[in-house]
Amino acid sequence: MSLFVQKYGGTSVGTPERIQAVAEKVAGFRAQGHDIVVAVSAMSGETNRLIGLAKQIQSDPDAREMDVLVSTGEQVTIALLCMALKSLGCDARSYTGGQVKILTDSTHMKARIQDINVDAMRADLDAGRVVVVAGFQGVDEHGNITTLGRGGSDTTGVALAAALKADECQIYTDVDGVYTTDPRVVERAKRLEKITFEEMLEMASLGSKVLQIRAVEFAGKYNVPLRVLSAFEEGPGTLITLDEEYTDMEQPLVSGIAFNRDEAKVSILGIPDTPGVASRILSAIGDANIEIDVIVQNIASNTSNDLTFTVHRNDAGKAKAILDALKPDLGAREVLTDSKITKVSVVGVGMRSHAGVASKMFDTLATENINIQMITTSEIKISVIIDEKYLELAVRALHTAFDLDLASGEI
Numbered sequence: 001m002s003l004f005v006q007k008y009g010g011t012s013v014g015t016p017e018r019i020q021a022v023a024e025k026v027a028g029f030r031a032q033g034h035d036i037v038v039a040v041s042a043m044s045g046e047t048n049r050l051i052g053l054a055k056q057i058q059s060d061p062d063a064r065e066m067d068v069l070v071s072t073g074e075q076v077t078i079a080l081l082c083m084a085l086k087s088l089g090c091d092a093r094s095y096t097g098g099q100v101k102i103l104t105d106s107t108h109m110k111a112r113i114q115d116i117n118v119d120a121m122r123a124d125l126d127a128g129r130v131v132v133v134a135g136f137q138g139v140d141e142h143g144n145i146t147t148l149g150r151g152g153s154d155t156t157g158v159a160l161a162a163a164l165k166a167d168e169c170q171i172y173t174d175v176d177g178v179y180t181t182d183p184r185v186v187e188r189a190k191r192l193e194k195i196t197f198e199e200m201l202e203m204a205s206l207g208s209k210v211l212q213i214r215a216v217e218f219a220g221k222y223n224v225p226l227r228v229l230s231a232f233e234e235g236p237g238t239l240i241t242l243d244e245e246y247t248d249m250e251q252p253l254v255s256g257i258a259f260n261r262d263e264a265k266v267s268i269l270g271i272p273d274t275p276g277v278a279s280r281i282l283s284a285i286g287d288a289n290i291e292i293d294v295i296v297q298n299i300a301s302n303t304s305n306d307l308t309f310t311v312h313r314n315d316a317g318k319a320k321a322i323l324d325a326l327k328p329d330l331g332a333r334e335v336l337t338d339s340k341i342t343k344v345s346v347v348g349v350g351m352r353s354h355a356g357v358a359s360k361m362f363d364t365l366a367t368e369n370i371n372i373q374m375i376t377t378s379e380i381k382i383s384v385i386i387d388e389k390y391l392e393l394a395v396r397a398l399h400t401a402f403d404l405d406l407a408s409g410e411i
């Protein structure tokens, strides 16, 4: 028999009926003889409602009190779920983060888990009980309530699984797995059976927002097998695992196509071609806490350069103002911004051992007459910046070119 940590998200516990349905599912696993520890989110919309209340009182709410407030959402669901389990005859016990001693640092609203005491949970499991733990919350060394950042219940689930050495951490959510790309853009996108932690991180950070990124990092670090599956339909979901679990035969060249519509391009033209210029520009941006993603420098002539980089769209105006202020001093010619861009990436650990992915990607885009504005690569990812009006076309063409389309008859 196995030990599973199961995390149920906000939609799956969004109404009393849904909580009852989760209880039936959990009781079913228990009846098969498995040990089950459940981590739950707040009922859907509840965390937002609580944040809204706080903002009516204080425009920039006090972080410590915010954690006291928003952690109540999960406390409601653990109690209701245990009641539902008990009324099905399945013994269960609820714990807040503090009660089960999920010890975190003191960074309110984005605390990091440092340690979990598993003694109480083990005793309950040994006594045949289901353990239900509030997601998203912990306690610092002084006994203050902390929370782990939006979507943090995923991280609670993974951390519990790591601490208990569970056989699998199962994230039950409203999608039935991780897809090769967003099915709203490519109808023939298919659910992946397996994906590696590294690939998942690239897919998640590039916009497939199925799991909190920190949860994936945590699972990778402690090698906790992670499965994303639907709370509403039967199915195997997607297993997120280590690279070595693949055999060469089944390893695809590219696992998915990710995209991100949130970036903007900022260029500073005609800067002197001397040491220290890029550093001055990019440190000024960094000092303003603006994150830079893709960077390209082209040599316009022997004495002057153009530097172009991308930032989050919300930061484009601020970045332009910073560069405009630097312009006279640097002797630069012009500062430009363009928000009508998008980043498209092909992701796959298979490209580590195979050449030719980049040329295939560029050929595919060329055939569609899509101009590539910027390129960046890592070991398992190639990203291009293109005009946003070609996003759908590019993603569909790449999905087909890398053999990711669902064949007719496949499910």
Ligand code: ASP
Binding pocket: 009, 010, 041, 042, 047, 048, 073, 135, 136, 149, 150, 151, 152, 153, 154
């Ligand atoms: N309830 C929290 C949120 O909405 C944590 C979670 O659901 O994972 O962000």
Ligand code: MG
Binding pocket: 009, 010, 151, 154
């Ligand atoms: Mg979530």
